[in-house]
Amino acid sequence: MTEKITFAPAVPIPAHLIGQVQSKLAYVDERILRGAVSPQGDGITLEVRVPLSPEEQKILEDKVQQVVAAMARGALRPKVKILEDYLDRPVPYGEDPMPELERRGEVFQEAAGIYTLGPLLTRLVAYFESRFEELAASFGAQPYRFPTLVPAKNLARVNYFHAFPHSLTFVTHLRSDLDVINHFAESAACDEHGILHTPEGTYADVETLLSPAVCYHLYFSLADKPLPAENVTATAVGNCFRYESSNLNSLERLWNFTMREVIFVGAKDFVLANRETARRRMEKIFAEIGLAYRVESANDPFFVGEFRKQAAFQSAFDLKFEIRARLPFKNDTLAVGSYNYHQDFFGRHLNITQADGSPVHTGCVAFGLERMAFAFLAQYGFDESAWPEAVRKGAAA
Amino acid sequence: MRDELTAQVVGLVAEALQVAPETIEAETAFGDLPQWDSMGHMEIMLALEERFGVEVSAETIGALTSVPLIVAHLQEKSDD
Numbered sequence: 001m002t003e004k005i006t007f008a009p010a011v012p013i014p015a016h017l018i019g020q021v022q023s024k025l026a027y028v029d030e031r032i033l034r035g036a037v038s039p040q041g042d043g044i045t046l047e048v049r050v051p052l053s054p055e056e057q058k059i060l061e062d063k064v065q066q067v068v069a070a071m072a073r074g075a076l077r078p079k080v081k082i083l084e085d086y087l088d089r090p091v092p093y094g095e096d097p098m099p100e101l102e103r104r105g106e107v108f109q110e111a112a113g114i115y116t117l118g119p120l121l122t123r124l125v126a127y128f129e130s131r132f133e134e135l136a137a138s139f140g141a142q143p144y145r146f147p148t149l150v151p152a153k154n155l156a157r158v159n160y161f162h163a164f165p166h167s168l169t170f171v172t173h174l175r176s177d178l179d180v181i182n183h184f185a186e187s188a189a190c191d192e193h194g195i196l197h198t199p200e201g202t203y204a205d206v207e208t209l210l211s212p213a214v215c216y217h218l219y220f221s222l223a224d225k226p227l228p229a230e231n232v233t234a235t236a237v238g239n240c241f242r243y244e245s246s247n248l249n250s251l252e253r254l255w256n257f258t259m260r261e262v263i264f265v266g267a268k269d270f271v272l273a274n275r276e277t278a279r280r281r282m283e284k285i286f287a288e289i290g291l292a293y294r295v296e297s298a299n300d301p302f303f304v305g306e307f308r309k310q311a312a313f314q315s316a317f318d319l320k321f322e323i324r325a326r327l328p329f330k331n332d333t334l335a336v337g338s339y340n341y342h343q344d345f346f347g348r349h350l351n352i353t354q355a356d357g358s359p360v361h362t363g364c365v366a367f368g369l370e371r372m373a374f375a376f377l378a379q380y381g382f383d384e385s386a387w388p389e390a391v392r393k394g395a396a397a
Numbered sequence: 398m399r400d401e402l403t404a405q406v407v408g409l410v411a412e413a414l415q416v417a418p419e420t421i422e423a424e425t426a427f428g429d430l431p432q433w434d435s436m437g438h439m440e441i442m443l444a445l446e447e448r449f450g451v452e453v454s455a456e457t458i459g460a461l462t463s464v465p466l467i468v469a470h471l472q473e474k475s476d477d
Contacts, residue, residue, distance in 0.1 A: 076453060076454065076455065076458075077454075078455060079455040306436075309435075309436060309439035309440075309443075310435065310436070310439075312439060312442075312453070312455070312458060313435045313436075313438065313439055313458060315455050315458075316455040316456075316458030316459040317458075317459055343428075343435070344428060345434065345435065348428075348431060348434065
């Protein structure tokens with residue numbers, strides 16, 4: 001039995017922060033099923049799994065107020081820069097594609113945020129990826145294959161634990177001990193909630209995580225030495241993992257998703273010029289795909305304590321722009337990609353240097369493949385004859 | 398007057414970045430030392446807001462990226 005709790009935030013939540021605050025409510029307490037901020041930013045509603053006593057409600061409300069205060073008090077209104085606006089591009093479909101995808105067996109949910117995709121979605125993903133590879137080829141990007149796992153010590157070097165602790169996914173294994181392994185093999189069992197129960201001391205210390213990003217692996221491989229060439233341009237596709245608690249939702253917000261990236265490493269001018277060139281080239285590709293979208297300034301989903309400062313910094317220096325595709329069925333948009341500039345952050349933290357000894361600058365353009373396919377179906381539906389010609393031919397069965 | 402202001406800014410930057418004042422010079426800029434990174438920069442901005450009433454906006458964050466630029470901004474503000 002769920003219960004709803006409503007209260008006013010201690011600090012009014014400005015309109016530009018409503019979505020960001022709302023997404024963080026999922027991490028406040030495990031009993032929260034859903035959290036919503038009113039459109040005016042003056043009310044918060046929590047749906048909790050179990051009825052709470054007045055004292056428990058008060059404790060929960062205090063935790064939420066901490067989040068609100070940290071994110072909204074003195075919040076800087078970000079610059080809103082729109083680099084491209086094709087949101088009004090006419091599209092023929094207006095339904096949520098998920099029910100039809102489920103009916104057709106095109107998606108199979110293994111768990112929250114974990115999906116198997118069927119043939120139609122796989123064809124679309126392959127097609128969109130081919131277009132992103134086309135972009136990579138236009139830069140002469142060298143292909144790379146990166147691991148799915150990432151050592152904790154590497155993420156620590158780039159302050160990842162500080163900035164995005166909420167979305168980490170940890171990897172471990174059984175301790176290398178015969179008794180532990182035998183005991184596990186004999187007793188391991190999942191309960192009705194899917195929780196694997198094991199005796200304490202079964203698992204080894206965490207030294208590894210599932211990778212949250214693609215481009216980081218290139219930077220790790222270049223660490224602690226001069227850049228091997230004046231500039232490096234690379235491309236790779238990879239699995240990424242970002243835990244989003246109760247925000248995990250359909251193909252819009254997956255725990256395990258795939259990104260294709262084109263990555264630039266070198267001098268500042270090189271990185272910035274190529275990020276801009278990539279955007280202009282993608283503008284033409286998106287026109288062929290017929291995507292209704294907008295490119296606008298954005299910030300990464302930093303956790304509460306870091307949010308205010310980091311988001312303000314990204315905004316001030318135009319570090320991130322998102323490609324936000326229209327979802328007509330909910331009159332909203334979904335980020336399907338981004339154009340990013342990291343300044344010399346990775347160069348400094350990983351000691352990657354240019355010929356003159358100064359730290360390299362980095363940037364990447366990244367595309368979420370499942371989200372691209374989802375947004376396309378949300379705009380064009382399942383009648384392939386209504387799809388733009390390029391997609392119809394490129395993603396043909 | 399300007400020298401005095403520069404000294405104040407040097408002190409503020411050193412304090413915000415939690416480094417010894419002698420580490421900061423009259424020409425020090427963003428990126429010149431590891432502590433003056435994105436987070437360090439935002440600490441400086443918040444200190445400027447608190448001590449000199451500088452409005453922290455996307456414009457000031459993007460513009461006030463060195464000791465001389467901060468000094469010039471404060472000077473301009475006091476001349477208004």
